[in-house]
Amino acid sequence: MNERFTKGFETIKHxxxxxxxxxxxxxxxxxxxxxxxxKMIIEFAYxxxxxxxxxxxxxxxxxxxxxxxxxxxxxxxxxxxxxGLHAGLTQTExxxxxxxLVPYIGFPLxxxxxxxxxxxxxxxx
Amino acid sequence: MNERFTKGFETIKHxxxxxxxxxxxxxxxxxxxxxxxxKMIIEFAYxxxxxxxxxxxxxxxxxxxxxxxxxxxxxxxxxxxxxGLHAGLTQTExxxxxxxLVPYIGFPLxxxxxxxxxxxxxxxx
Amino acid sequence: MNERFTKGFETIKHxxxxxxxxxxxxxxxxxxxxxxxxKMIIEFAYxxxxxxxxxxxxxxxxxxxxxxxxxxxxxxxxxxxxxGLHAGLTQTExxxxxxxLVPYIGFPLxxxxxxxxxxxxxxxx
Amino acid sequence: MNERFTKGFETIKHxxxxxxxxxxxxxxxxxxxxxxxxKMIIEFAYxxxxxxxxxxxxxxxxxxxxxxxxxxxxxxxxxxxxxGLHAGLTQTExxxxxxxLVPYIGFPLxxxxxxxxxxxxxxxx
Amino acid sequence: MNERFTKGFETIKHxxxxxxxxxxxxxxxxxxxxxxxxKMIIEFAYxxxxxxxxxxxxxxxxxxxxxxxxxxxxxxxxxxxxxGLHAGLTQTExxxxxxxLVPYIGFPLxxxxxxxxxxxxxxxx
Amino acid sequence: MNERFTKGFETIKHxxxxxxxxxxxxxxxxxxxxxxxxKMIIEFAYxxxxxxxxxxxxxxxxxxxxxxxxxxxxxxxxxxxxxGLHAGLTQTExxxxxxxLVPYIGFPLxxxxxxxxxxxxxxxx
Numbered sequence: 001m002n003e004r005f006t007k008g009f010e011t012i013k014h015x016x017x018x019x020x021x022x023x024x025x026x027x028x029x030x031x032x033x034x035x036x037x038x039k040m041i042i043e044f045a046y047x048x049x050x051x052x053x054x055x056x057x058x059x060x061x062x063x064x065x066x067x068x069x070x071x072x073x074x075x076x077x078x079x080x081x082x083x084g085l086h087a088g089l090t091q092t093e094x095x096x097x098x099x100x101l102v103p104y105i106g107f108p109l110x111x112x113x114x115x116x117x118x119x120x121x122x123x124x125x
Numbered sequence: 126m127n128e129r130f131t132k133g134f135e136t137i138k139h140x141x142x143x144x145x146x147x148x149x150x151x152x153x154x155x156x157x158x159x160x161x162x163x164k165m166i167i168e169f170a171y172x173x174x175x176x177x178x179x180x181x182x183x184x185x186x187x188x189x190x191x192x193x194x195x196x197x198x199x200x201x202x203x204x205x206x207x208x209g210l211h212a213g214l215t216q217t218e219x220x221x222x223x224x225x226l227v228p229y230i231g232f233p234l235x236x237x238x239x240x241x242x243x244x245x246x247x248x249x250x
Numbered sequence: 251m252n253e254r255f256t257k258g259f260e261t262i263k264h265x266x267x268x269x270x271x272x273x274x275x276x277x278x279x280x281x282x283x284x285x286x287x288x289k290m291i292i293e294f295a296y297x298x299x300x301x302x303x304x305x306x307x308x309x310x311x312x313x314x315x316x317x318x319x320x321x322x323x324x325x326x327x328x329x330x331x332x333x334g335l336h337a338g339l340t341q342t343e344x345x346x347x348x349x350x351l352v353p354y355i356g357f358p359l360x361x362x363x364x365x366x367x368x369x370x371x372x373x374x375x
Numbered sequence: 376m377n378e379r380f381t382k383g384f385e386t387i388k389h390x391x392x393x394x395x396x397x398x399x400x401x402x403x404x405x406x407x408x409x410x411x412x413x414k415m416i417i418e419f420a421y422x423x424x425x426x427x428x429x430x431x432x433x434x435x436x437x438x439x440x441x442x443x444x445x446x447x448x449x450x451x452x453x454x455x456x457x458x459g460l461h462a463g464l465t466q467t468e469x470x471x472x473x474x475x476l477v478p479y480i481g482f483p484l485x486x487x488x489x490x491x492x493x494x495x496x497x498x499x500x
Numbered sequence: 501m502n503e504r505f506t507k508g509f510e511t512i513k514h515x516x517x518x519x520x521x522x523x524x525x526x527x528x529x530x531x532x533x534x535x536x537x538x539k540m541i542i543e544f545a546y547x548x549x550x551x552x553x554x555x556x557x558x559x560x561x562x563x564x565x566x567x568x569x570x571x572x573x574x575x576x577x578x579x580x581x582x583x584g585l586h587a588g589l590t591q592t593e594x595x596x597x598x599x600x601l602v603p604y605i606g607f608p609l610x611x612x613x614x615x616x617x618x619x620x621x622x623x624x625x
Numbered sequence: 626m627n628e629r630f631t632k633g634f635e636t637i638k639h640x641x642x643x644x645x646x647x648x649x650x651x652x653x654x655x656x657x658x659x660x661x662x663x664k665m666i667i668e669f670a671y672x673x674x675x676x677x678x679x680x681x682x683x684x685x686x687x688x689x690x691x692x693x694x695x696x697x698x699x700x701x702x703x704x705x706x707x708x709g710l711h712a713g714l715t716q717t718e719x720x721x722x723x724x725x726l727v728p729y730i731g732f733p734l735x736x737x738x739x740x741x742x743x744x745x746x747x748x749x750x
Contacts, residue, residue, distance in 0.1 A: 224662065233693065233696075240654070243657070
């Protein structure tokens with residue numbers, strides 16, 4: 001386990017529980033065909049990028065939620081709304097960020113994202 | 126001038142100078158073919174959406190910058206990086222938000238957006 | 251209920267049955283987390299935009315179907331094909347509009363949309 | 376010159392002047408590297424698709440304009456607004472179709488398209 | 501059955517079994533509403549394009565997989581990974597092509613595509 | 626200079642001349658606002674991804690060209706067509722890959738990409 005991996009693993013705990021972080025590594029669903037992908041995500045996405053100074057975890061989560069909603073990526077929207085709540089974003093902040101997107105991406109994508117947010121809020125309640 | 130327009134006009138001043146806000150209304154470039162568009166932007170985008178409570182102006186600007194960069198919309202990227210600086214985002218926060226997007230939208234779109242940010246930072250210096 | 255809402259509510263009846271229009275308002279699925287969204291859709295989308303003169307309801311429905319198909323938005327494709335039929339578009343016009351998109355967005359998105367259209371035509375028969 | 380080409384060439388004249396149609400074929404800018412592309416566009420896009428019955432030329436033009444605007448494709452937006460005017464769409468119908476897209480794709484893409492429309496209307500006046 | 505159809509039908513057999521090719525034509529799921537679509541796909545996509553010289557079937561399959569993954573089109577990703585294996589791409593080549601996309605489209609779309617690839621590899625084993 | 630950087634720097638020379646590789650590092654246009662980006666591209670994109678075994682440089686270049694063309698990213702299309710030629714793709718292979726995309730992304734994006742390819746072929750001649 002190199003330094004970048006350790007740093008990534010520490011950083012990811014701002015966005016998921018320690019239990020989930022361990023599970024992400026131990027139960028890698030793609031281990032049989034792409035065993036390096038999980039490592040790249042921990043080392044590069046979390047170790048090199050998320051761990052940078054200059055923007056706090058809540059704002060990083062807000063940026064990521066906005067990007068995946070704009071792309072219309074439903075599974076990632078669910079994942080990153082959960083991580084945003086764990087990083088400290090309130091439900092109101094998430095809902096307001098989604099409504100703020102209406103003039104830029106239109107009603108349909110925002111409606112889809114709010115439906116996902118509603119489901120996450122229920123599951124996490 | 127109805128209540129929504131007034132509210133929108135007050136709100137837009139968090140993102141542009143008063144002079145620019147006045148110019149947006151008085152020198153509407155599309156007035157000849159779509160005279161209602163400017164009114165809709167002020168009343169709906171700024172009056173109804175940007176003015177909502179629950180998320181501060183800096184975070185709203187961050188959300189909008191992220192969305193237009195994810196869409197690859199160059200002219201809007203320039204406009205909203207400028208408005209983000211006016212709303213109080215630091216240059217570092219903007220750069221970090223763009224780098225945070227690398228794992229989600231790839232290097233090329235982020236590189237394009239950083240080139241635009243660099244130009245805005247020079248113009249505003 | 252303000253004037254824009256009333257206008258939007260009247261306009262939406264060109265695209266859905268009165269019963270469905272009432273249900274959209276009374277049974278708002280997102281009322282708990284985003285109670286203002288439904289109001290915005292009625293007032294802004296239907297009251298301000300759909301109700302404008304200069305383009306008839308059938309052509310507006312054609313424009314909306316084309317846009318959501320081009321975006322690859324499956325749930326909206328279903329909704330707006332239904333509304334297009336209600337606005338008076340024939341099944342042939344809808345199928346031809348989808349085939350017209352092949353040279354611009356490729357076969358896969360068109361094939362997906364035709365599969366959805368086929369299902370709507372069966373449900374509405 | 377086969378039947379599909381002839382049919383395509385006849386059909387394209389609903390969207391451009393005869394002079395422009397001839398020029399498209401005789402002055403093919405990509406003839407040196409992709410000499411078959413122009414033929415494919417005439418035979419497949421215009422001969423097989425645009426020439427189909429069941430939707431008139433104006434509605435086909437409306438569908439194409441909507442699709443390229445939704446994709447954010449600036450050069451195609453210019454080309455197809457010109458062809459739409461030639462097919463008989465009025466300036467008002469084009470402007471209204473663009474405004475109709477605001478709730479589905481947001482203000483920025485619509486604003487860009489209206490700026491292009493404004494330029495075409497001036498050139499064609 | 502014209503020459504383009506015959507050529508397309510021969511070409512498609514590089515990507516699917518003869519049995520599947522026959523089934524694509526005989527059991528056209530969209531025959532009731534768009535009977536010409538299947539013919540267009542065989543004649544135009546396979547007869548005019550896939551059958552061109554200058555690029556072998558494996559490389560054409562690689563190009564198509566890359567394009568549908570970049571578009572985020574899940575059903576097409578499944579179809580074309582299957583066809584790529586049939587055309588002779590190895591599982592390793594497909595996995596490596598998907599990982600090669602990480603710096604250009606980000607982790608989420610690649611992860612989704614790898615999950616689909618994993619399922620296809622199991623089904624084809 | 627760590628091992629990943631060295632590996633990335635060696636790998637990038639399959640796609641650009643040594644002179645261009647050196648210039649990419651020494652004349653980093655974004656060094657003032659995002660000094661880490663260039664390093665990430667060399668280490669992650671080229672050191673971790675492009676350098677993987679299992680897919681040769683020509684096929685990796687083909688995958689990247691296809692992805693950026695599908696995204697409609699004009700500046701990247703130019704860059705990666707150049708790199709593809711340097712990696713050993715022929716002009717014919719590049720043109721055929723672009724034509725192969727017509728049934729998946731439509732004529733307009735392919736036409737734009739062919740125009741860029743034509744320009745690169747002239748510059749490199």
